[in-house]
Amino acid sequence: MLEQLLIFTRGGLILWTCKELGNALRGSPIDTLIRSCLLEERSGASSYNYDVPGASYTLKWTFHNELGLVFVAVYQKILHLLYVDDLLAMVKREFSEIYDSKRMTYDDFDETFRQLRKEAEARAEEIKKSKQVMAKPVSNSGKKQGQQMKKSGFEGGNKKKSGGGESGKDSDDGDDNVNVKTSKLENGHTNGDVVNRGSRVNSKQNGNENGNSGAFDVNKLQKLRNKGGKKGVTVVNKVSKEEPKKKPAKKNRVWDDQPVKTKLDFTDPVSGNGDDHMVVAQAVEGESMMDKDEIVSSDSESEEDDEVETNKKVDSKKKGWFTSMFQSIAGKANLDKADLEPALKALKDRLMTKNVAEEIAEKLCESVAISLEGKKLGSFTRISSTVQAAMEDALVRILTPKRSIDILRDVHVAKEQRKPYVVVFVGVNGVGKSTNLAKVAYWLQQHDINVMMAACDTFRSGAVEQLRTHARRLQIPIFEKGYEKDPAIVAKEAIQEASRNGSDVVLVDTAGRMQDNEPLMRALSKLIYVNSPDLVLFVGEALVGNDAVDQLSKFNQKLADLSPSPSPRLIDGILLTKFDTIDDKVGAALSMVYISGSPVMFVGCGQSYTDLKKLNVKSIVKTLLK
Structure with missing residues (x-):
């Protein structure tokens, strides 16, 4: 049964709801749809499922751009109503005819909706009955008749085949080598080369019909050649194998006799008395890039000219120069999918070359197409530029954080409450969690915040030593319990220690784990559940493309499935590493934000502690569309 149907403007003004249905919805499915789909450019999806305790809804929607x-139509997820799409299309058509921007109520639409609903239900029932009739099982008599016809046809075919085999005159009885000579091709030329097959053809004289199955039938070959049919036998010459070229011999490496004088170990020496926690001089100076605003340079005129020229080529492929120019001057009545397809295809290819996951690029283009379909193209406006502007707005909305996460403000709030602010760093193997944790610690130090590190990577060899080295260089206390310990307990004890010594922030380093490793994901879920951190940061590489979707979606899914809490903690933010190695392939940032809905809070862009920046949304969008 249909639960609710609403009509509202893009500004949020509700124009009409079905009073006849009037069912009280559990939770807030409409608000969640607007926040999760319509505002985040996921409107290209066909439906949205909303689950709350005691109810589960499916929402479908359409636009009049x-x-x-x-x-928007809302119904119980378990029902699978077939007529909803048809009903939405009819309601859209009828309501658009009576819509007036000055009117606020449409009580007269109730009777129209009642008729449309009956019509849609009747049509769905007819389709259901027709499918049942087509799916009726065949009667036994019909089955027997079909089997007999199939059997007789099969036998007849075999007889015909065997008869043809007996009438062959050119077959050889012996086991001699068969030489296939010149054959006529379709163009009338002959191939004079002779191919020695060197294979033996076994022909059985007992009339067994299945004897030649799988063997090379010489009768058919010679029969086709004698008849001179249209289909000739193409003979491929065997080319003698060329001798492989000799690879040049590898030159012996010459090692320098002198020892390398460059200092490779940048950790400060430790005294021989066994005190590994000796405080040393700070090894880094300078201001972190987090506190510097990046200036986005404007495009040069030549780049703009190139872009305009590209847009012209895209439109001209579909409709020709004159038609495209006439539409740009006079304006087009309403845009449809056929008008948008060329520009959207070019835009999708461009996004994929920038390392955006194919699935995300396709969904974005579908969402832009839905938002533009039916709109009127203004005068002196090109379709390609309209599509690009719509995509630019969509990318800015996606990459702009939906909620404010100000770590410095939250740290001071936690400090007033006399408890440490806890940040947990998670991610797959080898993405740079420990290094970027140290960069975040250095940035917090510059704002006069007391930081403590917690070495909760008790799985990987050398992880504790690596974090200890960063702590020495930054003069930061570190809490460690060695290896093969429960990371959840280590983190809990580290937070208690931070409360005692007055540390403002605890940065928890965890072991790298693949998203499919269930034992390690279970341990991570336990760590987050036991310690309730203030922030869960996913550390990911900017080098990944399609894998970014798989990593983030499965990380969130595992954290939700393996957590004993009814409302599990998921990923709150993203730290993107190795950003300086990708040139203009910045699509991983878009893929990660789109799939998780979490903002990119930090960007790692170098090897030193100062190389940590904010994500510049305008710069990323400009690079993606360039």
Whole structure:
């Protein structure tokens, strides 16, 4: 049964709801749909499932872009109503005819909706009955008749085949080598080369019909050649194998006799008395890039000219120069999918070359197409530029954080409450969690915040020593318990120690783990559940493309499935590493934000502690569309 149907504007003004249904919805499915799909450019999806304790809904929607209206239908997920799409299309058509931007209520639409609903239900019932009739099982008599016909046809075919085999005159009885000579091709030329097959053809004289199955039938070959049919036998010459070229011999490496004088170990020496926690001089100076605003340079005129020229080529492929120019001057009545397809395809290819996951690029283009379909193209406006502008707005909305996460402000709030602010760093193997944790610690130090590190990577060899080295260089206390310990207990004790010694922030380093490793993911879920951190940061590489979708979605899914809490903690933010190695392939940032809904809070862009930046949304969008 249909639970609710609403019509509202893109500004959020509700114009009409079905009073006849009037069912009280559990939770807030409409608000969640707007926040999770419509505002985050996921409107290209066909439906949205909303689950709350005691109820589960499916929401479907459609737009009228010219009037700026949204039509949403809500029904129980278990029902699978077939007529909803048809009903939404009819409601959209009828309501758009009576819509007036000055009107606020449409009580007269109730009777129209009642008729449309009956019509849609009747049509769905007819389709259901027709499918049942087509799916009726065949009667036994019909089955027997079909089997007999199939059997007789099969036997007849075999007889015909065997008869043809007996009438062959050119077959050889012996086991001699068969030489296939000149054969006529379709173009009338002959191939004079002779191919020695060197294979033996066994022909059985007992008339067994299945004897030649799988063997080389010489009768058919010679029969086709004698008849001179249209289909000739193409003979491929055997080319003698060329001798492989000799590879040049590898030159012996010459090692320098002198010892390397460059200092490779940048950790400060430790005294021989066994005190590994000796405080040493600070090894880094300078201001972190987090506190510097990046200036985005404007495009040069030549780049703009190149972009305009590319847009012209895209449109001209579809409609020709004159038609495209006439539409740009006079304006087009309403845009449809056929108009948008060339520009969207070019835009999708461009996004994929920038390392955006294919699935994400396709969904973005579908969302942009839905938002533009039915709109009127203004005068002196090109379709390609309209599509690009819509995509740019969509990318800015996706990459802009939906909620404010100000770590410095939250740290001071936690300090007033006399408890440490806890940040947990998670991610797959080898992405740089420990190094970027040290960069975050250095940035917090510059703001006069007392930081403590917690070495909770008790799985990987050398992880504790690596974090200890960073702590020495930054003069930061570190809490460690060695290896093969429960990381959840180590983190809990580290937080208690931070409360005692007055540390403002605890940065928890965890072991790298693949998203499919269930034992390690279970341990991570336990760590987050036991310690309730203030922030869970996913550390990911900017080098990944399609794998970014798999990593983040499965990380969130595992954290939700393996947590004993009814409301599990998921990933709150993203730290993107190795950003200086990708040139303009910045698509991983978009893929990660789109799939998780979490903002990119930090960007690692170098080897020193100062190389940590904020994500510049305008710069990323410009690079993606360049």
